[in-house]
Amino acid sequence: MTLEKDPNKDGLEDLKSRIEVARPRLAEERISTAKQVANRTASEAFGVAFSFVVCILIGTVGGYALDNAIGTKPLFFVVGFFAGSVLGIWYMIFKARQVAKRDEE
Numbered sequence: 312m313t314l315e316k317d318p319n320k321d322g323l324e325d326l327k328s329r330i331e332v333a334r335p336r337l338a339e340e341r342i343s344t345a346k347q348v349a350n351r352t353a354s355e356a357f358g359v360a361f362s363f364v365v366c367i368l369i370g371t372v373g374g375y376a377l378d379n380a381i382g383t384k385p386l387f388f389v390v391g392f393f394a395g396s397v398l399g400i401w402y403m404i405f406k407a408r409q410v411a412k413r414d415e416e
Contacts, residue, residue, distance in 0.1 A: 359406050367399055370393075370394045370398065374387035374389070374391020374394075375388045377391070
């Protein structure tokens with residue numbers, strides 16, 4: 312009596328070897344995707360923070376220039392600061408809604 316090879320065993324061994332080969336590639340793809348998402352998120356957060364600071368600076372400098380031109384020191388300086396702050400906060404909320412909408416899709 313001769314022992315014949317079980318055809319299912321060869322297929323399972325082949326499948327196991329394919330899985331072992333594919334597993335590192337899947338991990339690399341997941342890591343790469345996670346890095347891309349983290350970089351995009353960090354970039355958007357930096358852009359929003361930078362825009363917030365720029366809004367405050369433009370409002371403050373504009374108010375200061377207007378105060379110097381009209382002679383109403385600190386009135387428009389303070390108004391410009393608060394207007395820039397409100398605009399910056401509005402922009403942050405706007406971007407947060409955009410990100411939330413994109414993440415839903």
